[in-house]
Amino acid sequence: MAKIIVVTSGKGGVGKTTTSAAFGAGLALKGFRTVVVDFDIGLRNLDLIMGCERRVVYDFINVIQGDANLNQALIKTKQLDNLYILPASQTKDKDALTQEGVEGILNGLKETFDYIICDSPAGIERGAYFAMYFADEAIIVTNPEVSSVRDSDRILGILASKSRRAVENLEPVKEHLVLARYSPKRVIDGDMLSVDDVKDLLDIPLLGAVPESESVLLASNRGIPVILDGKSDAGDAYSDAVSRFLGEDLPHRFLHYQKKGFFGRLFGS
Amino acid sequence: MRTDTIQSKANGKNVAKESTPCFELKGSVITMIEMRLLQSNLDFFSIQLDKKVRQAADFFLRAPIVLDLDEVQNDDNEIDFLTIAETIRANNLVLVGFRNGSAQQLKQVKNLGFNILPDTSDRVSSEIELPANNTAEKHTPAQNQNQKPKYTPKPTGVASYSRTVYQPVRSGQQIYAKDCDLVILNSVSAGAEIIADGHIHIYGKLRGRALAGVHGDKSARIFCSNLEAELISIAGYYRVIEEIEDRVKNQAVQIYLKDERVTIEKF
Ligand SMILES: Nc1ncnc2c1ncn2[C@@H]1O[C@H](COP(=O)(O)OP(=O)(O)OP(=O)(O)O)[C@@H](O)[C@H]1O
Numbered sequence: 001m002a003k004i005i006v007v008t009s010g011k012g013g014v015g016k017t018t019t020s021a022a023f024g025a026g027l028a029l030k031g032f033r034t035v036v037v038d039f040d041i042g043l044r045n046l047d048l049i050m051g052c053e054r055r056v057v058y059d060f061i062n063v064i065q066g067d068a069n070l071n072q073a074l075i076k077t078k079q080l081d082n083l084y085i086l087p088a089s090q091t092k093d094k095d096a097l098t099q100e101g102v103e104g105i106l107n108g109l110k111e112t113f114d115y116i117i118c119d120s121p122a123g124i125e126r127g128a129y130f131a132m133y134f135a136d137e138a139i140i141v142t143n144p145e146v147s148s149v150r151d152s153d154r155i156l157g158i159l160a161s162k163s164r165r166a167v168e169n170l171e172p173v174k175e176h177l178v179l180a181r182y183s184p185k186r187v188i189d190g191d192m193l194s195v196d197d198v199k200d201l202l203d204i205p206l207l208g209a210v211p212e213s214e215s216v217l218l219a220s221n222r223g224i225p226v227i228l229d230g231k232s233d234a235g236d237a238y239s240d241a242v243s244r245f246l247g248e249d250l251p252h253r254f255l256h257y258q259k260k261g262f263f264g265r266l267f268g269s
Numbered sequence: 270m271r272t273d274t275i276q277s278k279a280n281g282k283n284v285a286k287e288s289t290p291c292f293e294l295k296g297s298v299i300t301m302i303e304m305r306l307l308q309s310n311l312d313f314f315s316i317q318l319d320k321k322v323r324q325a326a327d328f329f330l331r332a333p334i335v336l337d338l339d340e341v342q343n344d345d346n347e348i349d350f351l352t353i354a355e356t357i358r359a360n361n362l363v364l365v366g367f368r369n370g371s372a373q374q375l376k377q378v379k380n381l382g383f384n385i386l387p388d389t390s391d392r393v394s395s396e397i398e399l400p401a402n403n404t405a406e407k408h409t410p411a412q413n414q415n416q417k418p419k420y421t422p423k424p425t426g427v428a429s430y431s432r433t434v435y436q437p438v439r440s441g442q443q444i445y446a447k448d449c450d451l452v453i454l455n456s457v458s459a460g461a462e463i464i465a466d467g468h469i470h471i472y473g474k475l476r477g478r479a480l481a482g483v484h485g486d487k488s489a490r491i492f493c494s495n496l497e498a499e500l501i502s503i504a505g506y507y508r509v510i511e512e513i514e515d516r517v518k519n520q521a522v523q524i525y526l527k528d529e530r531v532t533i534e535k536f
């Protein structure tokens with residue numbers, strides 16, 4: 001049975017698209033047929049991060065409006081055979097999203113894919129609403145700061161009251177937390193909330209803390225999901241998070257500050 | 270020109286029908302802050318208000334204010350209501366209206382274009398129909414039938430003497446238990462608001478706002494297993510987080526009114 005996962009946060013720029021791309025690639029690596037859908041109508045950048053931007057012909061809105069069919073709009077990624085993206089429109093307005101349109105697309109995708117990952121735009125308006133409405137599970141992306149946690153809390157409230165599962169009185173949307181851009185050093189310095197603070201405030205299960213890492217930007221500039229990097233701590237953190245998402249019980253790495261030893265300093269990491 | 274537009278509207282799709290409703294009415298509870306004016310001399314009004322608002326900027330942002338003139342009713346000095354209103358607005362508060370003034374004061378207020386709200390005495394007289402402020406009675410309706418109540422109890426309908434919430438109450442959510450107690454078996458996040466006409470029980474952390482006895486029941490209490498609240502209020506009397514002592518923070522407490530003061534007591 002296909003699963004719809006929304007990656008959402010409320011606050012902007014916290015790492016939703018990075019997380020969507022990483023989970024898409026991570027699930028595809030595990031052998032699942034996976035598609036990442038960009039709901040950030042008007043600001044698309046998922047295709048950039050996933051290295052597909054030059055092959056966008058049709059988009060989400062074209063399919064909703066009947067100008068193209070789903071297969072014409074889906075783009076296969078270069079890195080993985082079973083990973084696809086459905087790009088957002090850069091020209092159309094988010095008002096072009098309709099409930100029936102979104103439902104139709106998701107139902108179409110369910111026939112082919114095991115996992116449908118919806119990359120939500122920031123905010124709590126139309127785009128974010130449709131990205132979460134049909135979700136079975138939600139990955140809440142939060143940065144370790146008070147305003148981001150507060151917005152995530154808000155989104156959790158909306159998921160619990162306004163999603164399809166809430167409205168139709170079905171089993172609630174399953175909630176997961178990804179703590180992105182985490183810097184154990186800055187927690188010690190008192191500039192950031194700790195993992196425990198955030199877990200205490202939001203009280204949902206933690207898939208993983210992803211360290212703040214330059215490799216994320218480098219990977220997205222090259223259009224390759226960071227999880228495929230192989231040498232990136234952020235990539236490793238995402239790969240652990242995907243395993244936990246699939247039910248594996250792994251110890252958390254990256255939570256605590258480790259002073260780099262002599263060799264660490266010498267070779268970086 | 271004019272008739273053209275009207276005609277094209279009438280021909281277009283946007284034709285109004287009397288049967289299509291333009292609005293709907295819903296009962297809703299908004300927490301308001303009552304500001305009691307204590308003197309007609311306003312020399313320090315602005316400074317004092319500014320100081321108060323700074324203590325809890327988030328809480329006061331766009332908060333609705335009712336200005337109560339009860340204490341200055343018999344003060345013959347002219348009060349500069351315009352300055353009051355402007356100062357309130359300058360502090361990002363919303364002045365809803367005035368009440369409890371002398372006839373002369375209310376006339377002045379009205380001429381300035383402000384709203385006049387019903388006096389509290391009007392409200393009290395209509396509330397006298399509530400059962401006596403003993404909450405035990407609320408919980409045992411049978412007793413009400415046997416004992417002759419002092420006042421005619423308000424018909425309460427089905428036996429819904431409490432409302433129970435199992436899920437966390439998240440930022441931006443508001444829960445109101447009308448005519449009854451509210452039981453929360455989870456945490457209440459910062460930015461969430463729980464409101465009850467009766468008592469409130471919270472078996473998780475209280476980080477948001479809790480307002481018990483919002484219709485004036487001064488015997489209402491808040492019970493909570495871990496207090497970190499932004500605001501607590503009993504029957505309209507409130508305390509913001511800055512006014513909560515560290516001694517009781519993160520503790521299991523009960524909160525009640527004692528001599529019109531919100532009192533917090535550790536268990
Ligand atoms: N772990 C990380 N370490 C360093 N930089 C990161 C990390 N995660 C994300 N970033 C950077 O943060 C920026 C925002 O990330 P991203 O686009 O994924 O966020 P978003 O939540 O999708 O933003 P928006 O709300 O605009 O859609 C990007 O420049 C990205 O490279």
Ligand SMILES: [Mg+2]
Pocket residue numbers: 016017018040119120121
């Ligand atoms: Mg994004």
